[in-house]
Amino acid sequence: MKPFIKFFSSLELAIACMVLGLVLVFVGTLDQVHLGIHGATERYFYSFFVMWEIPNSEVAIPYLPGGYTVGTTLLINLITALFTRFRFSWKKAGVLMIHFGVISLLIGELVSSMMQVDSNMAIDEGATKNYSEDRTISELVIIDHSHSTTTDRVYAFPKAMLKTNHDVRHEDLPFSISINQFMTNSVIRKRDENTPSKSLIANKDIGLDYYAIETPKTGKMDEINRNTANLTIFDSEGNVAGTWLASLAFPLQRFSFEGKDYSLQIRNKRYYHPFEIKLIDFSFDRYLGTNIPMNYSSMIELTNYDTGENREFLIYMNHPLRYSGLTFFQSSFTPDELTTILQVVSNPGRHLPYISCILIFAGLSFQFGFGLITFIGKRLKRS
């Protein structure tokens, strides 16, 4: 046990973690050019190992410890060192505060990386929404419109289940769905004489007129992966009901099965909220005589069904709406300036950094201030 503790509490390990962290952050930042901020974060920072995929093979080998490994090791190192090596004295109170600050920072980021949920709410002027969408996660939904007179029933199959030549089914659905082809990113083309013969045929709805071509996956912030699937619905006896082309780019496609109304669509994952937001007005102000943006703002009206609360709020730059644990900030808008795009963030760990900031600021000031005063005192004595 002793050599074990000695290893985990050592200063060498702390330095090794910091050096690895340095390399990781640098390489991860560079790769953001290719993967986008989100893609690179998932690969380098929110992972245990950074994998290198050997080209033209399914094999991937780790070549760098990921953010989780480095962060957790550092966290263990800090905590064991505090318990085993640290002897308290007033002179070292600053050091203690700094390291507690770092511990809370690391925990805060760990909590955020696991629990932070980002989504988007695009609202047209005058329109109302009660859900936000995650642009990075999509799902195949089957909506049962005849479930009851007032509500539809939605069956959602997450993207992870949608693989080429795999079947998906739900016990309450009277049919099964066979994914003939799944494309993470694609372009949609209209069928004409140039349509490649290898593109799969669909015999229902939009798929009659359009087909999809697979394109490379993107991780860039301003681009989306247009998920598209060619799928066939089979009844319980294995008879074909039809083949559809479903895509993130398409609206709902309705169909009926055994006398009941359904529709299908690939869409972004939705988070429904117990309140709704109406966009009253979006405005984009520029500095006089220029195109430099001075402010973007969305005047919204929030209505909570449960509490009956109703209020207006102006969301603008550096001034988000915080409501029921969520932060709504002005993120973007459409070029016609009629639709606002609000980013919706839920982050249970958001308060920890405030504590870290106070601890680290006080600790560093105390420690270095103490050092500086002693140093100046010595100098003055000498001269």
Added chain:
Amino acid sequence: MKKRIPAIIALTIFFAYFASNYSKQSPRTEIEYTAFGKTPVHLNGRAQPLDSVARNALLSIQYKRTIRDESGKKAPAIVWLTELLMSPDLAHARPIFKITDEDIRSLLQLPKKPSKRNDLLIALLGPGSAHFFYSFHELAPSLKTISEQAKKAGELEDAQRSRFQKAVLKLARALSTYTSLSQTLHHGQVASFSQELQDLEAFAPAGIAAVNQRQMGQEFDENDFNKIMNIGYLYQGFEQSGHFLSLPSKSESGEFSWEKMSTVLSQILQTGQASEVARSYASIVDAYRNDDANVFNEQVRALHADLNAIDRSLLSDSGVELTFNFLEPFYIASVGYVMAFIAVIISWIRSPRRMNQAAYWLVIACAVIHTIGMLFRMYIIGYAPVINLYSSAIFVGWGAVLLALGLEKFFKNSIGNATASIIGFSTLLVAHHLSADGDTLEMLRAVLDNNFWLATHVTIITLGYSATFLAGCIGFIFILMSLFSDRIDKKSSRAFATMVYGIVCFAMLFSFVGTILGGIWADQSWGRFWGWDPKENGALLIVIWNAIILHARWGGFVRTRGTMAMAIFGNVVFSWSWFGTNMLGIGLHAYGFMDKAFVYLAAFVAVNMLVIALAAIPTKYWKSKI
């Protein structure tokens, strides 16, 4: 007293240069250009004196803030701008368009001009090292070709553009600024602007009547109708080409609004007469065209009286900016830093004490001027000191100079002076190159528009950058000095080590607190503390690197030499965070993309890595015994 002589002489020379530079800003001509240059106009979202418009426009076209007149004498930019605004035909003959790219010259079939650089040097430096200046008249036949090529280049993303395409785009932008300036105060279709306004005032009732009658379906005078329509078309073009807004007005709530000179037409149509300001401008234009200096000066005074009648703050604010332009504080400070560095070098070779004292006082004088320049900028724009990459360069230098002065005060070993002068000069040089795109007092983009966070997060983190850079520079000097000279002994090497340690602690404090404050700003605005944005990551790298230095030192893994080498690597990390991350062109902080700077960045990194490699030479080969 005798000891102070070098310091007194150095300061006298410095301030004499300062004074002579200031007096050079006002040309000794009959026309009072300085008074005219003080006139406020509205451009880039803010009111500014014409003098600033002139300097920034000339800089973006010619890459210099002064022109040479026919006799080869230097003249301030306002002389050129006045001519371009009022008598464009004269200005069109001035060779001010700088074209470096040889492909553009051959495409446009521009005549080769004698270059100041000789052919051998050009061959050595490669294509593009020779620059030639062409006049608007010389470029006029090729305007169509230029705009076609620029359109093609404009369709590409910046990273995909070739050197030629980038150069064409720049040229097209310069030409567009130039031509729109030439039609900002007057459209130039008639000789006398005042006469034109009088005629318009006289004709307005008849013109309005003709339009109204036609609209009502009544009989109307066709000549009057056609005339007013032609005037309308002319002013529509005038409206589109105008570069800045010159006619201010004040609403009852006390807010200013500005309009282009072309609105004089609607003034006349609505009220029957042109505003006082417009009329004064018209008289100034006419006086310039008639070469009548007395009337020109008189009318400028009249214009200023009109502006004062609207609000006195218009001219007093533009006067402040004019003073700032005339002082050229950052240019003067960079000259002073060079002088201080020379003094330090002399002190190393001979007469250590006195020359070092001279350097110390020079650095203090520069720091004061540097500070004054920053205060002027803050007053003019109304924001905390760092608002863009340009101002961050100024501020990084300022912070490092102050810290270095503090070191000098304590250690009195000339290292504070040496680093202050090197960093002061180099950061101001970087700032100078960053200013080539024009107005650096730009309005803040919406996302940054928050004075509290600009004042805290941005200034604190920038001070962290300053300290990291300073520690690196001290390490740099230490390695070179102790390797190649015998000036360093055990005692002075201890002093170096203490200095670097103290500065790294300072860097740690400011970069760490600054980074976390940035996270808190992000949480306040976007509900997330950390977004792994390149600039955030860059700041994190600085924090981690400083922490590594401190821990390695506390753990006894490195001594003086190792600490120095690590501090030098801090320069590499610093340059990456400061500039490298902006070159990636992604994320919320990507506000200042520059491609040419990549070469300089790479060179800076290479030099620092070379010195780190030198530090690895075993100490028995070093000239100093540390």
